[in-house]
Amino acid sequence: MIGAAPSQWPGEEAATRRDWQARERRRPIIQASARRSLGRRRRAGRFVQVLCVLAAAIGLAPLVALVYYTAERGLGGLSWSFLTQAPVPEGIPGGGISTAIVGTGEIVGLALVMAVPVGLMAALFLHERRGRLATAIRFGADLLTGVPSIVIGIFAYALLVRPLHHFSNLAAAFALAVLMLPIMIRADEEAMRTVAVDLWEAGVALGARRSRVARSVVLRGALPGLVTGNLLAVSRGVGETAPLLFTVAAPSFAMTMLIYTDGTQPFPAEQQTAWTTALLLLLFVLVLSGIARLVAWRLTRRAR
Amino acid sequence: MTALSGASNLASVKAAIRHRHARRGGRAYVVLRWAAAGLFVAILAGLVVSIAVDSSQAIAHSGIGFLWSGTWNPAANQFGAGILVVGTVVTTLVAMIIVVPVGLGTAAFLSELAPRWLAGPLSTAIDLLAAVPSIVVGLWALLVLSPVFANYVEPFFKSVPALGWFFHGPAYGPSILLASVVLAVMTLPTIVALSRTALSGVALADREAAMALGATHWQVVREVVFPGARSGIAASLTLAVGRALGESIAVAMVIGNSPSVPHSLLSPGATLGSAIVNQFAEAEPGIGTSSVIALAAVLLVLTLIVNAGGQALLRGMGPGRLRRRGRDRVTKAAA
Amino acid sequence: MSRRPIVLTLAVGLGLLGAAFASTGSIAAAATSGPAALHTTAPGGPLGPSYDTKTTSSVTLSGAGANSINPFFEKVFYQYHLKNSKSTITYSPAGSGVGISDIEQGTVDFGDTEIPMAAKDLAKATRPVLQVPVDLGGVAISYNLPGVPSGLKLDGPTLAGIFNGTITNWDSSQIAKVSGDKSLPNLAIVPVHRADSSGPGWDLDDYLIKTAPAWALKVGTKASKTWPLPKVGLGEQLNSGVATYVAQTKGAIGYVEYGYALEAKFTNAALKNKAGAFVAPSLHSISEAGSEASDLSATKYSIIDGPGSGTYPLANFSWTLLYKKNPNEAKAIALGKLFDWVVTTGQQYSSSLGYAPLPADVVALSTATLEELQTPQGGPLFTK
Numbered sequence A: 001m002i003g004a005a006p007s008q009w010p011g012e013e014a015a016t017r018r019d020w021q022a023r024e025r026r027r028p029i030i031q032a033s034a035r036r037s038l039g040r041r042r043r044a045g046r047f048v049q050v051l052c053v054l055a056a057a058i059g060l061a062p063l064v065a066l067v068y069y070t071a072e073r074g075l076g077g078l079s080w081s082f083l084t085q086a087p088v089p090e091g092i093p094g095g096g097i098s099t100a101i102v103g104t105g106e107i108v109g110l111a112l113v114m115a116v117p118v119g120l121m122a123a124l125f126l127h128e129r130r131g132r133l134a135t136a137i138r139f140g141a142d143l144l145t146g147v148p149s150i151v152i153g154i155f156a157y158a159l160l161v162r163p164l165h166h167f168s169n170l171a172a173a174f175a176l177a178v179l180m181l182p183i184m185i186r187a188d189e190e191a192m193r194t195v196a197v198d199l200w201e202a203g204v205a206l207g208a209r210r211s212r213v214a215r216s217v218v219l220r221g222a223l224p225g226l227v228t229g230n231l232l233a234v235s236r237g238v239g240e241t242a243p244l245l246f247t248v249a250a251p252s253f254a255m256t257m258l259i260y261t262d263g264t265q266p267f268p269a270e271q272q273t274a275w276t277t278a279l280l281l282l283l284f285v286l287v288l289s290g291i292a293r294l295v296a297w298r299l300t301r302r303a304r
Numbered sequence B: 001m002t003a004l005s006g007a008s009n010l011a012s013v014k015a016a017i018r019h020r021h022a023r024r025g026g027r028a029y030v031v032l033r034w035a036a037a038g039l040f041v042a043i044l045a046g047l048v049v050s051i052a053v054d055s056s057q058a059i060a061h062s063g064i065g066f067l068w069s070g071t072w073n074p075a076a077n078q079f080g081a082g083i084l085v086v087g088t089v090v091t092t093l094v095a096m097i098i099v100v101p102v103g104l105g106t107a108a109f110l111s112e113l114a115p116r117w118l119a120g121p122l123s124t125a126i127d128l129l130a131a132v133p134s135i136v137v138g139l140w141a142l143l144v145l146s147p148v149f150a151n152y153v154e155p156f157f158k159s160v161p162a163l164g165w166f167f168h169g170p171a172y173g174p175s176i177l178l179a180s181v182v183l184a185v186m187t188l189p190t191i192v193a194l195s196r197t198a199l200s201g202v203a204l205a206d207r208e209a210a211m212a213l214g215a216t217h218w219q220v221v222r223e224v225v226f227p228g229a230r231s232g233i234a235a236s237l238t239l240a241v242g243r244a245l246g247e248s249i250a251v252a253m254v255i256g257n258s259p260s261v262p263h264s265l266l267s268p269g270a271t272l273g274s275a276i277v278n279q280f281a282e283a284e285p286g287i288g289t290s291s292v293i294a295l296a297a298v299l300l301v302l303t304l305i306v307n308a309g310g311q312a313l314l315r316g317m318g319p320g321r322l323r324r325r326g327r328d329r330v331t332k333a334a335a
Numbered sequence C: 001m002s003r004r005p006i007v008l009t010l011a012v013g014l015g016l017l018g019a020a021f022a023s024t025g026s027i028a029a030a031a032t033s034g035p036a037a038l039h040t041t042a043p044g045g046p047l048g049p050s051y052d053t054k055t056t057s058s059v060t061l062s063g064a065g066a067n068s069i070n071p072f073f074e075k076v077f078y079q080y081h082l083k084n085s086k087s088t089i090t091y092s093p094a095g096s097g098v099g100i101s102d103i104e105q106g107t108v109d110f111g112d113t114e115i116p117m118a119a120k121d122l123a124k125a126t127r128p129v130l131q132v133p134v135d136l137g138g139v140a141i142s143y144n145l146p147g148v149p150s151g152l153k154l155d156g157p158t159l160a161g162i163f164n165g166t167i168t169n170w171d172s173s174q175i176a177k178v179s180g181d182k183s184l185p186n187l188a189i190v191p192v193h194r195a196d197s198s199g200p201g202w203d204l205d206d207y208l209i210k211t212a213p214a215w216a217l218k219v220g221t222k223a224s225k226t227w228p229l230p231k232v233g234l235g236e237q238l239n240s241g242v243a244t245y246v247a248q249t250k251g252a253i254g255y256v257e258y259g260y261a262l263e264a265k266f267t268n269a270a271l272k273n274k275a276g277a278f279v280a281p282s283l284h285s286i287s288e289a290g291s292e293a294s295d296l297s298a299t300k301y302s303i304i305d306g307p308g309s310g311t312y313p314l315a316n317f318s319w320t321l322l323y324k325k326n327p328n329e330a331k332a333i334a335l336g337k338l339f340d341w342v343v344t345t346g347q348q349y350s351s352s353l354g355y356a357p358l359p360a361d362v363v364a365l366s367t368a369t370l371e372e373l374q375t376p377q378g379g380p381l382f383t384k
Helices: A013-075 A080-084 A098-128 A132-145 A149-161 A169-193 A197-205 A210-238 A255-263 A268-303 B010-024 B027-062 B082-113 B116-131 B134-159 B176-200 B204-212 B217-228 B230-246 B249-254 B272-279 B287-315 B324-333 C004-023 C070-083 C096-105 C119-124 C156-163 C173-179 C199-211 C213-219 C238-248 C258-263 C283-291 C329-343 C345-349 C360-370
Strands: C059-065 C087-092 C110-113 C129-143 C190-194 C234-236 C252-257 C270-272 C315-323
Touching: A013 A268, A013 B082, A013 B116, A013 B134, A013 B176, A013 B217, A080 A098, A098 A132, A098 A169, A098 A210, A098 A255, A098 B027, A132 A169, A132 B027, A132 B287, A149 A169, A149 B027, A149 B230, A149 B272, A149 B287, A169 A210, A169 B027, A197 A210, A210 A268, A210 B027, A210 B116, A255 A268, A255 B134, A255 B249, A268 B116, A268 B134, B027 B287, B082 B116, B082 B176, B082 B217, B082 B230, B082 B272, B082 B287, B116 B176, B134 B176, B134 B249, B134 C238, B176 B230, B176 B249, B204 B217, B217 B230, B230 B272, B230 B287, B249 B272, B272 B287, C059 C096, C059 C329, C070 C087, C070 C258, C070 C329, C070 C345, C087 C329, C096 C110, C096 C119, C096 C315, C129 C199, C129 C238, C129 C258, C129 C283, C129 C329, C129 C360, C156 C173, C156 C190, C156 C199, C156 C213, C156 C270, C190 C199, C190 C238, C199 C252, C199 C315, C234 C238, C238 C252, C238 C258, C252 C258, C283 C315, C315 C329, C329 C345, C329 C360
Parallel strands: C059 C087, C059 C110, C190 C234, C190 C252
Antiparallel strands: C110 C315, C129 C252, C129 C315
């Protein structure tokens, strides 16, 4: 601090006094300089504040533009018949994306059946065991979350399409399950961590079976977190296209594939279908994320 | 019950309970858990093995030089990943140049400047951007952004004399620039979310110490908060790079698909991901398919390395602690 | 917690699994005894009489292949399904290259390609493959030049110059000389090629090799299945990608299947054919190109730059790929009947979409090829 009295250094009073006097003489000069620097520092701060606000506005702009354009162009095509009729060839009016909606539901549903139980069980495994194996698996899950979805699609092709000699919803579901599994495992485990460990020990101490403890204590306690994590994983899976590219039998069986094939057509009717499907997908994903966030928020509220 | 029957040692209690479980058949649960863990490991291993085996034919055919040899022209039997790696690196680099300032600025805004009523909804909005499917981003970029770029943005950049080296050539729309912007949009939420957590995590005591010494808010942020959040920010950048490397569909829609050395940001290009999207289905079985899967292997290795680094940084992101040098910074801030 | 939720989940899961398997084409097939009749009524000419398309069992056929034939296939498969609701046909128009590679690997029931498989590709397939011409179409050279109507005259050397980057502006003297139009705007040419291996790309390649010495010099005298990637212009996926880009970019020129160009109302170039006339793509000019084809076969298939004063030089037949011996007999019968219908009655849907009906001798070739289909045991699948 400027101008403060120095601490007592035994045996050096003479030197101390000289330093102190020198500093006191320079005091007004230093104070003036500090005042000037304060102004400069404040202006620099304001300048950076403006930059940050600008950055935030730029950061928000793509989301706004995306939602706006998708809504504007997609809304026009939305109708009950769009949702319930099957696609028709170019040139014939009407038709819809019913096969894609049903197909997406099938594929994602199948993927959930595959991934949710395995994710839960694996998370319980990680939760209840310590040690190197668990750490390794946790690390593996983190790595798998970063694997590009197209690589997962190639894996599903090699495993389920090539040997069986046909494209299928099962292969597509498997690809999505592999994609969602690591996200679910990590989210489930994080959720389980929130359950106090002494509750678990109490259950075991009371003589209950491990599975009973898992069900009643861990899963029940972690339920909001589990729901949040799994919902977020689902919203990620629903929106993926690359894993479906090499596994679905035809683009009309999945909404994301339909957006890809119709969106790249030069014909207005097809492009309209692509926009409307994109809008549906966007709404669905946003609603899912919204619900997940709501559940997480209620969870933290309850914890407080 | 065994637990209450007078055993004095916790370990023996647990052993007794375990014994009881085995008799009661709680084994099924244990088996299930092991099965799930084993299944997960099998999937992970299967992925790596399958990609490696399928790409081995191509590597055997073209040698390890496959990785950097320049030409990708399957019809002429030329399978070289080099040009695609260049395209991938360039698009990711440009995307980072765009998104890092915007992302860090947004994170700083959210964590330091925004009032509470604004910060919550705004950061939720940015997180929702992460939830948008990549195909929707690609559709929007192809049908809305591309004409805007071709007619306004790219000619604008061309007209700035200082940037001539970066921006020349015909303004098609689909280009390295457009692909980089798409990647920037898709990686922004990652950077903002993680950086914001890191910035907010810097201990209040450290901030207050700096303020007590007379530093302005910006100085506190610059000298105390950012350095304290360093590993978290580094983690967010690394994970964003990992995400950008692997994005394939949206990039394929807007990059112009020309596997040649880009001579400017406005020229069309190709990345590993976009090449796989476009070429996999029609590759000739045998060397053709194997080469495309080899591209996937390269992509896999790249993203694994980057993501492993990011995860390691994420783990190191503890509560913001100042080290010696940091304390000196605080004092310097007051001068 | 009771066991009910677990049982419920399992039941739902099994149900979904079953649905998924059902949707991937499991067939409750009743095997026919002995070869069935392919034509249940006497065929009478290329657009034969209405014909019994009914199959007895539910069948899902999945195919993949040429993008160019997609509008036609979409229409005829839809009409076929209306007449015969037991047959569900899906087609993935991902490109000729995809069709060929899928047939080679056996992952689809039928494929389609604009260029028939060569002997070396046939050898790679797991089973012998029959190639059946099902459609006659053309490749339009479409351009986006505001104020310039359809029919701009172009020839091989000029096109070669555009696509290899030596001619860069629409007001170039070379274009003015060939087209006779000196008022073309001062606009940069944006050449768009197919990024994937494509029938139209091969057709254009073949045409340029035959008519432009400069092109042959650069590319070699053997047309490749993939457009040689010049560092000129940009590549788009499929006809739709090229068409979408041409539609939204001034100065762009690209090659698309005529059906797409017709639907998108593009302005197309009139190309110089072998007889020296400049002919624009139309049903009539494509038909003429088809009727000039003599001794058509899977090895002698090119009608590019053919004889005739009114022929369009960029026309081609589309070839469907079928396994000669499909292990699934119900599917084999369904496929045979489907494509027999497509090449006869189905041709009535072609003209409105920009494809020309197959000439009579080609229909005869197609039906004769279909009659070569065999049962899994090796006998003929249909009676002649």
